[in-house]
Amino acid sequence: MNSADIAWMLVATALVLLMTPALGFFYGGLVRSKNSLNTMMMSFAALGVVAMAWAAAGYSLAFSGEGTWIGNLGHALLRGVDLAPHGTIPHVLFFSYQGTFAIITAALISGAIVERMRFAPYLVFLTAWGLLVYAPLAHSVWGGGWLSRLGALDFAGGTVVHVNAAAAAGVAAWVLGPRKDHARQAMLPHNVPFTLLGAGLLWFGWFGFNAGSALGANASAALAFTNTLFAPAATLTVWTLLDLSRGGKATAVGAATAIVVGLVAVTPAAGLVGPLSAIAIGGVAALPSYFALLWRARTRLDDSLDVVAAHGVGGAVGALLTGVFAQKAWNGASDGLLFGNPRQLAVQAAAVAVTAIFSAAMTFAILRAIAIFLPLRASVREEGLGQDVVQHGEEAYSHGEGAILVLPEPGAPSLPAPVVALGTGGAS
Amino acid sequence: MLESLFRAEIRGLTVQRVQGHGGETERVETYRGATVKMGLSEKVRIEIGVSDHFVAPTVEAILRSARTGAVGDGKVFVLPVEKVFRIRTGEEDEAAVTPVEGPAAL
Numbered sequence: 001m002n003s004a005d006i007a008w009m010l011v012a013t014a015l016v017l018l019m020t021p022a023l024g025f026f027y028g029g030l031v032r033s034k035n036s037l038n039t040m041m042m043s044f045a046a047l048g049v050v051a052m053a054w055a056a057a058g059y060s061l062a063f064s065g066e067g068t069w070i071g072n073l074g075h076a077l078l079r080g081v082d083l084a085p086h087g088t089i090p091h092v093l094f095f096s097y098q099g100t101f102a103i104i105t106a107a108l109i110s111g112a113i114v115e116r117m118r119f120a121p122y123l124v125f126l127t128a129w130g131l132l133v134y135a136p137l138a139h140s141v142w143g144g145g146w147l148s149r150l151g152a153l154d155f156a157g158g159t160v161v162h163v164n165a166a167a168a169a170g171v172a173a174w175v176l177g178p179r180k181d182h183a184r185q186a187m188l189p190h191n192v193p194f195t196l197l198g199a200g201l202l203w204f205g206w207f208g209f210n211a212g213s214a215l216g217a218n219a220s221a222a223l224a225f226t227n228t229l230f231a232p233a234a235t236l237t238v239w240t241l242l243d244l245s246r247g248g249k250a251t252a253v254g255a256a257t258a259i260v261v262g263l264v265a266v267t268p269a270a271g272l273v274g275p276l277s278a279i280a281i282g283g284v285a286a287l288p289s290y291f292a293l294l295w296r297a298r299t300r301l302d303d304s305l306d307v308v309a310a311h312g313v314g315g316a317v318g319a320l321l322t323g324v325f326a327q328k329a330w331n332g333a334s335d336g337l338l339f340g341n342p343r344q345l346a347v348q349a350a351a352v353a354v355t356a357i358f359s360a361a362m363t364f365a366i367l368r369a370i371a372i373f374l375p376l377r378a379s380v381r382e383e384g385l386g387q388d389v390v391q392h393g394e395e396a397y398s399h400g401e402g403a404i405l406v407l408p409e410p411g412a413p414s415l416p417a418p419v420v421a422l423g424t425g426g427a428s
Numbered sequence: 429m430l431e432s433l434f435r436a437e438i439r440g441l442t443v444q445r446v447q448g449h450g451g452e453t454e455r456v457e458t459y460r461g462a463t464v465k466m467g468l469s470e471k472v473r474i475e476i477g478v479s480d481h482f483v484a485p486t487v488e489a490i491l492r493s494a495r496t497g498a499v500g501d502g503k504v505f506v507l508p509v510e511k512v513f514r515i516r517t518g519e520e521d522e523a524a525v526t527p528v529e530g531p532a533a534l
Contacts (some may be wrong), residue, residue, distance in 0.1 A: 186464040188457075253460055297461035306460060 002088040008217035009089045009097055015208025016100035020047055020107050022205055026198025026256065027111050030305050033190035034386025035115040036396045042110035042122060049123050050106045053130040054099040061135035063098065063143045070136045071143055087215055097212060102134050104209075105161045109363075111305035112169035116179050116383055119391040121374040125366060129168065133362045137164050137355055152351035153326055153334055153344065155224065156213035158268025158319040159355040166312025167356040168363035170303060175367045176376055178302030180383050192252050199256035203232060206263045210270035223330060224270035228263065231282030235262025238286035261289040261310050265318035269325065272334065277325035285317045316352045323348035432493035433476070436485045439527035444473045452500040469500065477512055479522050 024043035031039045050058075057076045065072035075081055078095070086094040106126045113122075140147040141160050154160060181187055189195060210228040214221035239258030240250045265285030266278055273281065292309035303309070323345035326336035335341040367376065382390040389395060433441065447468035455466045478486050487504055495501055514524040 186462070188459055188464065248458055251458060257460065294461045 001085045001090065002216065005088040005216040005218075006090065006093065008221065009093050009212060009215065012208035012212025013093065013097045013100055015205045016097070016104065016212065017047075017205075019202055019205035019209065020044070020100075020104045022198045022201030023104060023107050024198070025194045026202060026260070027114065027305055029191040029194030029196075029198065030189040030253070031114050032187055032386070033397055034388055034395075036190060036388065037394055038119070038387035038391050039110070039114045041119070041392060042114070042117075043107040045119075045123055046103045046107035046110075046126055049127045050103045050130045051099055053127045054102045058102055058130050058135045059095050059098060061131065062102075062138035063094075066144060067139065068146045069140050070145070071139045089215065094215070097215075098138070101157060101161060101209070102130050102138070105134055105157070105165050106130050108161070108165035108307060108311060109169045109172055111307040112173040112303040113176050114304045115387060116378055117176060117376060117387075118374065118378055119387075121370050121376050124370050124374065128366045128370070129363065132366060133164065133168065133359055134160075137358065140354075141351070147351050147354065150350065151334070151344070151347050153272055153322050153336075153348065154268045154319065154351065155271045155322075156210045156267045158264070158315045158322065159351050162264045162267060162311040162315030163319065163352050163355045164359045166308045166310075166315060167359035169307035170301070170312065171360045171363045172367060173301055173303040173308075175364060175371075178300060179304065180380050182302040182304075183300070189253060192256075195256045196252055199259045203228075203259055203263060206267075210267060214271055220271045220331070223275075226275050227266050227270045227273065227278035230275055231266035231269075231278040231285075232259050232262030234279045234282030235259065235265065235286045238283045239290060242286065242290055257289075257293070257306070257310060258286060261285055261314040264311050264314035265321070267315070268319045269322040272322055272327070272331040273325040273336075274327055274330045277327065277330075281318060281321045281325060284321065285314055288317050289313045312356070316356075319348050319352050320345060429490060429493040432489045433486070436489040437527070438476060438478065438482070438486055438489070440525070441474055441476045444475075446471050446473045450500050450502065471502065477509060477525050479525050482525075 020043055024040035027043060028036045028040040055078060057073060059078075059081070060073050060075035061071045063071060064074040075095075081091050081095045083090045083092060085091070106129055109129070110122075136145075137160050139145045141152060141154050142148065147154075147159075152159070179187075207225055207228050211221040211225035214224055236255060236258045239254055239261070243250045243254055262282045262285060265281055269278060269281055289309050292313045293306050296303060296306060296309055322336065324337040326334050326341075326344060327339050328335045329339075334344060337345045370376065378387060378390060430441075448471045449467065449469055452469060455469070457464050457466055474490075476486060483506060487506065490504055512521055512524040513519070
């Protein structure tokens with residue numbers, strides 16, 4: 001084992017974990033204030049149930065065994081996950097690091113289904129999805145499964161994380177149906193500074209996501225780190241110029257989105273392409289996502305926070321461009337289209353397609369199965385009241401006026417009846 | 429404008445942040461591909477209770493200092509008040525709205 005590698009991977013794991021609360025802020029700022037806590041809770045909840053599912057069986061299904069598309073239960077309940085080396089770091093650290101990936105991938109889906117899903121079925125969904133969708137895809141691409149044997153290149157998760165989550169998100173948005181106010185009312189972000197904060201923290205954490213995928217403190221990590229800095233910078237620049245040249249203003253929400261799109265696009269390529277290629281990838285990736293976003297706004301699909309446009313289109317573009325720009329001179333292993341290997345692009349396309357189809361189909365099945373036992377969607381009235389109050393019994397921005405403390409009666413059970421705040425806000 | 433009122437010897441007022449519109453053209457904002465017209469603008473509403481002989485100086489102070497010349501400057505409504513009480517002392521009407529001098533005032 002190698003102290004430098006361990007030290008870096010410890011930091012990287014913490015950085016990736018930070019990305020999930022950051023996602024909470026990113027998404028939370030974009031919704032209406034009456035749903036802000038619920039939206040953030042959808043990210044924070046993943047920190048609980050997905051991590052538990054990962055420890056129970058997810059890790060094992062992803063990284064244990066030689067299966068074609070799924071692993072075995074050899075490491076279920078952390079059997080055999082100990083301090084012995086896994087590469088140059090302790091096994092528990094590799095297990096932890098990969099766990100943070102599972103957490104954020106599942107949380108990403110929430111962006112498409114905000115403001116209208118009941119919380120309990122959402123928790124069940126996260127758990128099932130982590131085990132039945134994330135683990136097999138992680139195994140297929142990173143755990144020795146068939147996509148890796150096919151030669152698919154995915155340095156840090158363009159397919160496993162982004163195309164996967166986006167396909168699931170699109171399906172989930174479609175299954176749940178649009179919000180009642182969608183295409184009828186103007187629904188504005190209630191806190192754009194939160195979204196900017198989230199984008200900034202996501203970028204910071206993403207250095208752990210991409211550079212940590214080198215699994216060591218080495219040259220590959222340095223390359224991934226550099227690319228993770230400059231590709232989103234290119235995306236942000238191009239996006240801003242697009243906004244300005246189309247006669248609009250360079251919006252903060254646009255900037256935050258551009259940063260995420262750039263990070264998504266460079267994720268599969270991070271340790272595999274040179275920095276100039278990364279800048280090209282970042283700049284190019286701005287365009288499809290930008291127009292995908294505008295197009296989606298004109299459809300009836302209420303992918304509320306544009307997970308498909310940012311993560312799906314961005315991830316697919318990044319994965320394909322990995323097949324174009326991969327360079328053995330930089331990564332020591334594979335070349336892409338521009339360096340004499342056109343087959344790579346075809347393999348990348350196949351990986352993206354398979355991931356999207358598998359994720360979409362499984363997500364559909366999981367949601368339908370849950371819906372048999374638990375209604376997925378809040379009622380129209382509940383949607384009007386706001387999910388914070390309905391799902392969580394809390395208000396994000398309560399002033400406390402009109403709140404009346406309810407004291408327990410003597411001899412009654414210990415929990416007092418819920419406090420009903422009569423004050424500010426209400427349905428808006 | 430608050431300074432102008434202070435100079436006119438007005439010593440009590442209530443300020444609210446409200447939303448409204450007069451004749452202004454509507455602002456257009458864009459959020460992720462959705463174009464939105466902002467029908468309401470941020471405004472400030474101030475309530476000041478004064479004795480009869482103070483109405484003219486107060487109105488004049490407001491008109492002078494709050495005027496920007498742009499549409500959306502707002503309006504001053506002069507409304508009759510039946511009775512006024514000072515809560516601290518129970519004084520009524522004119523005594524209630526006469527400022528009390530000294531450091532402990534307000």
